[in-house]
Amino acid sequence: MMMTRREFVSSAAAVVSGMATGMAHSAQQTATARSFKPLRVAQVGAQGHFGDIVTGIPKVEGCSLVAVARSYPDEPVEQLKDKPAWNPDTKTFDNYRQMLDEVKPDIAAVFAPYAHNGQVSIEAVRRGCHVISEKPLASTLEDLDTLRAERDRAKVRVTAMLAMRLHPGLMAAHKAVKEGSIGEPLLISAQKSYAWGKGRPWYFKLRKNYGGSIPWVAIHAIDFIRFVSGLDFASVTARHAVKLHLDYPECEDCGALLFDMANGGQATLTFDYFRPSKAGSHGDDRLRVVGSKGVVEVRITDKTFCELITDEQGPAKLPLS
Amino acid sequence: MMMTRREFVSSAAAVVSGMATGMAHSAQQTATARSFKPLRVAQVGAQGHFGDIVTGIPKVEGCSLVAVARSYPDEPVEQLKDKPAWNPDTKTFDNYRQMLDEVKPDIAAVFAPYAHNGQVSIEAVRRGCHVISEKPLASTLEDLDTLRAERDRAKVRVTAMLAMRLHPGLMAAHKAVKEGSIGEPLLISAQKSYAWGKGRPWYFKLRKNYGGSIPWVAIHAIDFIRFVSGLDFASVTARHAVKLHLDYPECEDCGALLFDMANGGQATLTFDYFRPSKAGSHGDDRLRVVGSKGVVEVRITDKTFCELITDEQGPAKLPLS
Numbered sequence: 091m092m093m094t095r096r097e098f099v100s101s102a103a104a105v106v107s108g109m110a111t112g113m114a115h116s117a118q119q120t121a122t123a124r125s126f127k128p129l130r131v132a133q134v135g136a137q138g139h140f141g142d143i144v145t146g147i148p149k150v151e152g153c154s155l156v157a158v159a160r161s162y163p164d165e166p167v168e169q170l171k172d173k174p175a176w177n178p179d180t181k182t183f184d185n186y187r188q189m190l191d192e193v194k195p196d197i198a199a200v201f202a203p204y205a206h207n208g209q210v211s212i213e214a215v216r217r218g219c220h221v222i223s224e225k226p227l228a229s230t231l232e233d234l235d236t237l238r239a240e241r242d243r244a245k246v247r248v249t250a251m252l253a254m255r256l257h258p259g260l261m262a263a264h265k266a267v268k269e270g271s272i273g274e275p276l277l278i279s280a281q282k283s284y285a286w287g288k289g290r291p292w293y294f295k296l297r298k299n300y301g302g303s304i305p306w307v308a309i310h311a312i313d314f315i316r317f318v319s320g321l322d323f324a325s326v327t328a329r330h331a332v333k334l335h336l337d338y339p340e341c342e343d344c345g346a347l348l349f350d351m352a353n354g355g356q357a358t359l360t361f362d363y364f365r366p367s368k369a370g371s372h373g374d375d376r377l378r379v380v381g382s383k384g385v386v387e388v389r390i391t392d393k394t395f396c397e398l399i400t401d402e403q404g405p406a407k408l409p410l411s
Numbered sequence: 412m413m414m415t416r417r418e419f420v421s422s423a424a425a426v427v428s429g430m431a432t433g434m435a436h437s438a439q440q441t442a443t444a445r446s447f448k449p450l451r452v453a454q455v456g457a458q459g460h461f462g463d464i465v466t467g468i469p470k471v472e473g474c475s476l477v478a479v480a481r482s483y484p485d486e487p488v489e490q491l492k493d494k495p496a497w498n499p500d501t502k503t504f505d506n507y508r509q510m511l512d513e514v515k516p517d518i519a520a521v522f523a524p525y526a527h528n529g530q531v532s533i534e535a536v537r538r539g540c541h542v543i544s545e546k547p548l549a550s551t552l553e554d555l556d557t558l559r560a561e562r563d564r565a566k567v568r569v570t571a572m573l574a575m576r577l578h579p580g581l582m583a584a585h586k587a588v589k590e591g592s593i594g595e596p597l598l599i600s601a602q603k604s605y606a607w608g609k610g611r612p613w614y615f616k617l618r619k620n621y622g623g624s625i626p627w628v629a630i631h632a633i634d635f636i637r638f639v640s641g642l643d644f645a646s647v648t649a650r651h652a653v654k655l656h657l658d659y660p661e662c663e664d665c666g667a668l669l670f671d672m673a674n675g676g677q678a679t680l681t682f683d684y685f686r687p688s689k690a691g692s693h694g695d696d697r698l699r700v701v702g703s704k705g706v707v708e709v710r711i712t713d714k715t716f717c718e719l720i721t722d723e724q725g726p727a728k729l730p731l732s
Contacts, residue, residue: 276665333595364702380604382685
């Protein structure tokens, strides 16, 4: 199966959000343009947001979950049997390398303990698989460099599940900025705030397995700052700490980042695991982009707030699609 | 007149906010305890928030505006004749040193172009005057050190107009934190956003007169972060830029700060002069303090939002007094 980068990225994004329209459309285009080939997905591990994959696959014509491998011994991947993507032919493996070798999937969906995803993805692209990975793509710069090099060698596509780009509030803000409603983006503030919940998986305890809270939590805001503002980062100063959940001594539960943006503006980002359980939503995610001609602001809790203020017009809610 | 530091600071704060209760109470206490002495105020310049002084003075028993001096040649201090504090005996001077020497006020109220206030205050304390100064108290560390040393030598009191501490929203948040409602404060984010307006005084054009936007605008949030959280700062990284108002080439119109707090938590602060004129208020000032047991949040625009979320209780509005 041949896809352009744009097709792959847009269809991968569609899968992760469970909004499979884009991928179905892409698959149909492919089917029209050349002989149709089914899209065979093999999943490694069942950590993080794998639910988007096992829910999304049946929505894409010709796409199937052909196999699932444990990402660590005794990982209970049999829980996936209840999911829409599971079918009588879906095989399970104890060893993901063996799975990739035997099944030869078109796409590897990577959901190991987060810090291990980079290594899994490297193995997958070496075998010629496209990859959709839970973020972060890698937990070390060395892994990231290797993944990039192997991807280029194999001429495959690799994408990370930064699915917040598909949130209606952030899409509306992105559109407003792109249309010039706020002029040039100059100052940005972002927030990720999560409830800790009743417990976290074992691998959150050590960074060598977990990867860190900036790559796991703040990463969404790092991505949507760039997505909405259209600006690249020039430099960053970052701080984090373990303050409250001391039984997870290597899982930072708060932190803050300060960015220089490529145009000379600035951005700040805070993240925390301190959202009270009674707050009414798991997350309190925010973005404010101040530009030369206006301000666009998004807040995502149990509902979405999305507001535009411009030099010509006072505060107005943006339509969400 | 003798006052304890606490009395002076609380009464000065009361004057600046126009809420003269504290000072009147203090003056009454003084009158009861020892022979009553009137409080004679001399004002230098008419820049910044001098309005709080010339409105507040008549609300304090025995307090009067005895003189006003220009802080630069031709400064139109005669505009003060319309203000409540002006009385037939109020004198005007072209030279503030001469005013201080001749009038010998109890308190000098300092409202020169902001970067010059430190020098004026130094001259005032050298003459044994208490000082209430527009913030910042000084624009160089050298001036600040000198002011502190001269203050100690003269045994007088010096306070800066950081009147946002008296805003009902921030007072409510301060009270909530002090009462332990959010546990230990761990992560803080703050915002100062101002409309630029139709014009700014001439001295905003050069930092040697203006002082800078961190000392002029962000300073409020630097102060209320500390006031509300009760935490001291341990270190700071700061960035700012002139992006939009290029005809004021040394007045930074946006910036961001990242603080390590003394307890190992973090704080961020953004400031900007980009608030659209149609936004509905001059400022959009915010503070969010996330603690080990809850979150308190304040937003001050044309109205005040003040919310507390704790582990025991969902979002609730705090009473404002």
